[in-house]
Amino acid sequence: MIDYSKFYADRVKPMKGSAIREMFKRMADPEIISLAGGNPAAELFPADELSKIAGKILMTQPTLALQYGTTDGYPKMKDCAKSRAEKVGAYSEGDSIIITTGANQGIDLTTKAIINKGDKIIVENPSFIGSLNAFRTYECQLVGVDVDNDGMNMDKLEAALEANPDAKLLYTIPTFQNPTGTTMTLEKRKRLLELASKYDVLIIEDNPYGDLRFSGEEVATLKSLDTEGRVIYCGSFSKILSPGMRLGYIIGAAPLLEKIEILKQVNDVHTPMLTQLMCVEFMKKYNIDKYIEKNRALYGKKCQIMLDTMEETFPKGKVTWTVPEGGIFLWCTCPDFDGDASEIVDKCLEKKVAIVPGSNFAIDQSLKSNQFRLNYSSIAPEKIEEGVRRLGAVLTEIL
Amino acid sequence: MIDYSKFYADRVKPMKGSAIREMFKRMADPEIISLAGGNPAAELFPADELSKIAGKILMTQPTLALQYGTTDGYPKMKDCAKSRAEKVGAYSEGDSIIITTGANQGIDLTTKAIINKGDKIIVENPSFIGSLNAFRTYECQLVGVDVDNDGMNMDKLEAALEANPDAKLLYTIPTFQNPTGTTMTLEKRKRLLELASKYDVLIIEDNPYGDLRFSGEEVATLKSLDTEGRVIYCGSFSKILSPGMRLGYIIGAAPLLEKIEILKQVNDVHTPMLTQLMCVEFMKKYNIDKYIEKNRALYGKKCQIMLDTMEETFPKGKVTWTVPEGGIFLWCTCPDFDGDASEIVDKCLEKKVAIVPGSNFAIDQSLKSNQFRLNYSSIAPEKIEEGVRRLGAVLTEIL
Numbered sequence: 001m002i003d004y005s006k007f008y009a010d011r012v013k014p015m016k017g018s019a020i021r022e023m024f025k026r027m028a029d030p031e032i033i034s035l036a037g038g039n040p041a042a043e044l045f046p047a048d049e050l051s052k053i054a055g056k057i058l059m060t061q062p063t064l065a066l067q068y069g070t071t072d073g074y075p076k077m078k079d080c081a082k083s084r085a086e087k088v089g090a091y092s093e094g095d096s097i098i099i100t101t102g103a104n105q106g107i108d109l110t111t112k113a114i115i116n117k118g119d120k121i122i123v124e125n126p127s128f129i130g131s132l133n134a135f136r137t138y139e140c141q142l143v144g145v146d147v148d149n150d151g152m153n154m155d156k157l158e159a160a161l162e163a164n165p166d167a168k169l170l171y172t173i174p175t176f177q178n179p180t181g182t183t184m185t186l187e188k189r190k191r192l193l194e195l196a197s198k199y200d201v202l203i204i205e206d207n208p209y210g211d212l213r214f215s216g217e218e219v220a221t222l223k224s225l226d227t228e229g230r231v232i233y234c235g236s237f238s239k240i241l242s243p244g245m246r247l248g249y250i251i252g253a254a255p256l257l258e259k260i261e262i263l264k265q266v267n268d269v270h271t272p273m274l275t276q277l278m279c280v281e282f283m284k285k286y287n288i289d290k291y292i293e294k295n296r297a298l299y300g301k302k303c304q305i306m307l308d309t310m311e312e313t314f315p316k317g318k319v320t321w322t323v324p325e326g327g328i329f330l331w332c333t334c335p336d337f338d339g340d341a342s343e344i345v346d347k348c349l350e351k352k353v354a355i356v357p358g359s360n361f362a363i364d365q366s367l368k369s370n371q372f373r374l375n376y377s378s379i380a381p382e383k384i385e386e387g388v389r390r391l392g393a394v395l396t397e398i399l
Numbered sequence: 400m401i402d403y404s405k406f407y408a409d410r411v412k413p414m415k416g417s418a419i420r421e422m423f424k425r426m427a428d429p430e431i432i433s434l435a436g437g438n439p440a441a442e443l444f445p446a447d448e449l450s451k452i453a454g455k456i457l458m459t460q461p462t463l464a465l466q467y468g469t470t471d472g473y474p475k476m477k478d479c480a481k482s483r484a485e486k487v488g489a490y491s492e493g494d495s496i497i498i499t500t501g502a503n504q505g506i507d508l509t510t511k512a513i514i515n516k517g518d519k520i521i522v523e524n525p526s527f528i529g530s531l532n533a534f535r536t537y538e539c540q541l542v543g544v545d546v547d548n549d550g551m552n553m554d555k556l557e558a559a560l561e562a563n564p565d566a567k568l569l570y571t572i573p574t575f576q577n578p579t580g581t582t583m584t585l586e587k588r589k590r591l592l593e594l595a596s597k598y599d600v601l602i603i604e605d606n607p608y609g610d611l612r613f614s615g616e617e618v619a620t621l622k623s624l625d626t627e628g629r630v631i632y633c634g635s636f637s638k639i640l641s642p643g644m645r646l647g648y649i650i651g652a653a654p655l656l657e658k659i660e661i662l663k664q665v666n667d668v669h670t671p672m673l674t675q676l677m678c679v680e681f682m683k684k685y686n687i688d689k690y691i692e693k694n695r696a697l698y699g700k701k702c703q704i705m706l707d708t709m710e711e712t713f714p715k716g717k718v719t720w721t722v723p724e725g726g727i728f729l730w731c732t733c734p735d736f737d738g739d740a741s742e743i744v745d746k747c748l749e750k751k752v753a754i755v756p757g758s759n760f761a762i763d764q765s766l767k768s769n770q771f772r773l774n775y776s777s778i779a780p781e782k783i784e785e786g787v788r789r790l791g792a793v794l795t796e797i798l
Contacts, residue, residue: 002628004654007567007601009515009537012658039467047461054673055454062446066641068438101500101645101667108666112536116408117516134665137511138408168406202406229401242465244672246500255403259411266533267507268500272671273643274453 011137029352033387036354038178038328039378040239041302044294046282050242053281057274065277069270072261073099073249077276080283081235081249088210089224090233096257098264101271103208103236103248106260108134109267110204110232110250111169113259115140120167122160122201124152126331126361126371128178131171131206143167144363147177149322151184154191161199170201174222176209176327179361179373183325186219193222196230202256208236208248211292213326214300229253237279239328240292245275299328302376302384306330309385313392318399328377333370337399340368344398353390410536428751432786435753437577437727438777439638440701443693445681449641452680456673464676468669471660472498472648476675479682480634480648487609488623489632495656497663500670502607502635502647505659507533508666509603509631509649510568512658514539519566521559521600523551525730525760525770527577530570530605542566543762546576548721550583553590560598569600573621575608575726578760578772582724585618592621595629601655607635607647610691612725613699628652636678638727639691644674698727701775701783705729708784712791717798727776732769736798739767743797752789 005013057065064074072078078097085091100106107130115121117139123132125144135142143160146153151174161167172192174184184192196203205222223233232252237245250260264270282288303324310321310332321332334341341357348355358369374391376384404412456464463473471477477496484490499505506529514520516538522531524543534541542559545552550573560566571591573583583591595602604621622632631651636644649659663669681687702723709720709731720731733740740756747754757768773790775783 002652004652007513007655008658009511009513009518011515012512012661015658015661037467042462042466045461045465047457047465050465051454051457051461054457055450058446058450058453062444062450063441064643066444066446066449066643067441068637068642101671104665105667112408113411114406114408116410119408130665130668133661137662137665238467243467243668244463244465246667246669246671253401253403256406259407259414262411262414262532263536266503266529266536267666268504268645269529269642270645272500272645272674274674275671 011139015136032349032352032354033383033390034354034379035374035376035384035387035391036356037375037378040243040328041295041298041377044298045242046286046291049282049286050278053278053285054274057277057281061277065274069273069276071265071270073097073271074273074276074280076280080280081251085233085235085251088221090221090235091251094254095251096254098250098257098261099271099276100248100250100264101268102238102246103206103234104130104134105264105267106234106248106250107131107204107206109260109263111135111138112263113256114169114202120164122157122164122167122170123363124172124177125363126179126358127171128173128206129360132363135171142363147180147182149182151177151182151188152192154188154195157192158195161195161201165199167199167201169204170196171204171206172222173206175207175219176212176324179329179356180331181322181324181327181329183219189220189222189225193225193230197228203231204234205231206234208239209327211240212296212299212328214296214303216325223251232256240288240295241279241282245279247271247275247279296326299326299377302381303330305381305384306374306376306388309388310392313389315396315399319395328375330374330376332372332374334395334399335370337370339370341370341372344372344394347394347398348391351390351394353387355391410538414535431748431751431753432782432789433753433778434773434775434783434786434790435755436774436777439642439727440694440697440776443697444641445685445690448681448685449677452677452684453673456676456680460676464673466672468672468675470664470669472496472670473672473675473679475679479679480650484632484634484650487620489620489634490650493653494650495653497649497656497660498670498675499647499649499663500667501637501645502605502633503529503533504663504666505633505647505649506530506603506605508659508662510534510537511662512655513568513601519563521556521563521566521569522762523571523576524762525578525757526570527572527605528759531762534570541762546579546581548581550576550581550587551591553587553594556591557594560594560600564598566598566600568603569595570603570605571621572605574606574618575611575723578728578755579730580721580723580726580728582618588619588621588624592624592629596627602630603633604630605633607638608726610639611695611698611727613695613702615724622650631655639687639694640678640681644678646670646674646678695725698725698776701780702729704780704783705773705775705787708787709791712788714795714798718794727774729773729775731771731773733794733798734769736769738769740769740771743771743793746793746797747790750789750793752786754790
């Protein structure tokens with residue numbers, strides 16, 4: 001057999017399958033309660049509505065649904081993305097829109113359009129592993145900035161920019177961040193934009209969870225505060241309609257999006273037509289905001305159950321955690337624990353509960369982490385309670 | 400406004416929107432007869448069947464259809480891809496399969512897994528612009544090998560490999576090639592594999608049209624003849640079911656596909672679930688080969704109409720053309736014409752018929768080309784006849 005390793009591009013040589021995915025395999029055991037995933041609540045999917053819509057589209061517009069489409073997206077789907085973005089000020093006159101096959105594709109291709117080997121990207125540390133791994137495939141240098149309970153630490157961001165004046169791109173999930181669940185304050189957002197201007201970097205604002213606020217006050221998107229055209233906004237229908245449909249979008253300055261569109265053309269030509277048409281029809285016939293409202297209420301309830309059970313069962317004084325105002329994750333820290341959270345994860349799997357260790361989300365994954373991520377969106381309330389109880393027992397034993 | 404050009408990665412700096420796409424924009428005029436596209440025949444899409452299937456899947460398996468799926472593809476969809484591949488010997492024991500969002504994604508991500516900046520890829524010249532542009536985004540060097548009427552010229556391939564012993568990858572569409580419509584003989588395929596072994600290159604076999612033979616004898620796929628695991632096979636449902644569904648697949652050696660799967664994970668996480676489930680159900684409930692048979696018959700008929708009208712209306716002795724045994728394209732050469740085919744294209748657009756000039760498919764797009772591509776799959780027979788008549792009049796005028 002051929003030794004394939006000599007054929008690998010440098011960018012993939014160090015890459016191994018996602019640790020999260022490996023854990024999912026270990027979790028095939030149906031008795032395991034998973035607080036590890038990032039799935040939205042399936043119980044609310046508007047399946048009946050989408051069933052009727054899909055059937056009808058294929059009867060009445062078969063050629064549109066089944067023939068090749070345009071790379072930038074079906075025009076009415078672009079209007080749908082625009083209408084979602086306009087609600088949070090994320091569309092400006094003159095911006096272009098590209099419909100992407102999930103928001104990840106937008107992040108991947110934006111990076112491909114901007115980053116040469118060795119270029120620097122400023123990121124929150126910890127951050128979403130999917131984006132970090134996408135960045136890594138372009139052989140960039142990741143510069144991490146710590147995240148406080150109210151978002152990225154701005155003094156550390158300034159220090160990072162000063163130390164890396166050649167950084168080209170800044171990536172942030174300002175609202176209900178993955179993995180921490182934290183939201184960047186308005187003041188910090190304004191400062192971030194000032195710093196981006198001063199140090200001349202472009203910004204990717206990744207906002208898949210922004211619609212899922214269940215407490216506190218809305219904070220303006222970076223894109224809405226951006227007067228210079230520095231922000232490339234990545235939106236998603238994964239958490240407000242269906243992740244399996246893979247519908248996302250990018251909004252930003254036209255010249256930049258023209259380059260990204262070429263990269264999309266050679267990547268998947270266009271996003272599948274049927275799912276685009278289904279989203280258009282769903283938003284035309286139904287009030288998607290009412291549907292989102294149901295999700296918000298459910299996630300608020302599930303989050304509260306998780307927090308209450310943590311309060312009750314976690315060893316006192318040994319664990320701190322973020323209290324999210326929306327989104328689907330919260331983040332735990334064991335300040336006095338000098339081991340790695342993977343030890344907690346292993347014990348948890350013995351007790352049939354799954355969580356994700358902090359190192360997964362770190363810029364340097366080889367460092368020890370005393371943190372872990374919990375998800376409350378995807379499973380039933382009684383399972384959340386039982387899962388957290390098991391986790392609490394493990395933490396009481398280990399810490 | 401920011402000068403975005405300073406932020407562009409080197410890979411996108413020279414890239415402009417596809418010339419084909421630009422032409423499609425000029426073709427918005429509904430009176431234009433297009434022999435330019437690469438669309439399959441919409442009149443045969445099994446829309447009623449897919450309508451029922453989509454509606455039912457969303458009723459009976461809503462969570463499966465709407466929730467996140469796995470990166471490598473829905474297992475039953477992988478079985479469908481495998482069964483298609485097995486018909487042409489393109490699946491070997493131990494191979495892995497990844498379902499891709501169209502075959503282009505497979506080509507893009509395979510290249511990303513193998514090619515470093517400056518690496519060499521051997522390609523047919525002319526070749527499919529979508530693949531050539533995908534390769535270009537990895538800043539590789541393309542080494543072109545001429546295509547004879549019976550496929551890539553093997554002596555020129557050997558010379559190219561000898562002159563470029565560091566080439567890592569060879570890309571070919573051996574069956575009903577885009578744009579030439581030619582098919583590589585069995586002898587040439589065997590020689591190609593010997594040369595690939597001797598010069599130690601991997602091969603991408605792109606086979607989107609292989610099922611669409613309407614005359615002549617089947618020729619074994621490269622993948623079926625490969626005893627060393629050098630061939631990465633890219634298959635597609637675009638030309639045998641629906642391009643708008645964006646369903647393709649890669650089959651090849653497991654270690655290599657493991658790397659490609661990581662790149663897919665950061666690219667679009669997974670291919671949309673509904674379209675995968677629809678394909679599975681379609682292949683379960685209906686005989687896809689019967690459906691393909693209808694396509695073959697239709698394309699054979701349309702191709703013959705095109706050839707007959709060319710024979711009748713093209714200026715005698717001024718144009719030669721390939722006679723495809725399948726697929727959707729044929730390729731014309733004007734041996735004594737020393738201009739560029741774009742002149743013919745412009746005159747054609749005045750007469751409201753669209754064709755694609757040869758330079759689009761060339762490694763060096765700046766060179767003059769006296770060739771052009773015609774498509775016969777996408778429009779009605781009477782339109783083909785009328786379009787070719789108009790083209791014949793233009794050629795009679797210019798040549």
